Amino acid sequence: MKDRILNFGYRILNSRYFSMLFGSYRIVWELAGITRKTAEDAILRKGGNEDAFYLSGKNQAEVFKDLITKDSVVLDLGCGIGRVEMYLAEYCREIHGVDISWSILRLAKDNLKDHKNVFFHRNNGKDLRIFPDNKFDFIFSLLVLQHLEKEDAYIYLEEICRVLEPEGKVFLHFHNLLSDEVFGWFRDYARNKSRHIARARGYTAPEVEKMMISAGFDDLEIIVDGNSIFVTGSKPDKVSDNQDKI
Incomplete structure (x- = not known):
């Protein structure tokens, strides 16, 4: 009964009318983390059982493990409840998950409590200033950037480039x-x-290509697959002086 009441409250508070009055990225995602079920539903936005939800994280980790080494330091932008981290952690030195919501991160920390090389951080929803330049070897983001205003997504692209090591991959x-x-x-x-x-x-x-190049990335590969656009790229040894002129 408690979960049913919480789920109903989540649907009301997360409605477009509530968002129009009190709209902020943080409010929406704090509400999403009221329960584990509401968090899973908010992240995938579709029906499906819990096993399928976590299997999607395993499948994505299988792709990413070929892009990193045992010494890699990895960042997940918009980590949610850590469904990728729980499978990817064994393949890298450290993996850091960043999210805007304390309630979501509480679930992530519980999921990954036995993984000593996984670290979670809350950011301000605008940038990655909590991290220094050139910290990460590999950065990924899934089901996140499309939920931001495009101007905010572009700032994140610039920030991703800043905190990525030269020759690091995204x-x-x-x-x-x-x-x-x-x-x-x-x-x-x-x-x-x-x-x-x-x-x-x-x-x-x-x-996407123009935004990525302007933000400082090169070696881009863009794959259009149904509803999705996937892009891989890297940070050059030296960012072009012409990057802001594109």
Whole structure:
């Protein structure tokens, strides 16, 4: 009964009307962490059982382990409850998860309490100033950047480049605006005048490419796959003086 009441409260408080009145990234994601179930639902935005939720983290870790070494220091931007960390931790020296929500991070810390090389941090939702320059060898972000205003997402790209080691690698995910489903979300948001702060924003591949290059990345590979755009890239030894002129 307690979980049912909490889940109902989460749906009300996370409605577009509440968000329009009290909209902030932090409020939305603090509410998402009321229970483990609401956190899982908010992250995946679809039905599915708990096993499938964590299996998705295992599958993503299988991809990332080939991009790192045992000595790598890794950052997960928007780590949620740590579903990737629990499988990726054994393949690197350290993995740091950053999120905006204390309630989400509380669940993450509980999930990873037996992993001594996993560290969680709350940031301000605007930048990565809690980390120094050139700290990480590999940075990834999944199901996160599309929930930000595009200007905020771009600032994060610049920050990712700043905290990445020269020749370090990134793996980032965006929603593909040109897919029928994602464009349908955009159309529905427009018609319903929904301005929920955490609504999904779609991107085009050229848009992602231009933002990544301007933020300082090179060696880009962009893959459009259905609703998703996946991009890998690296930080050059020396960021071009022309980067801000693109």
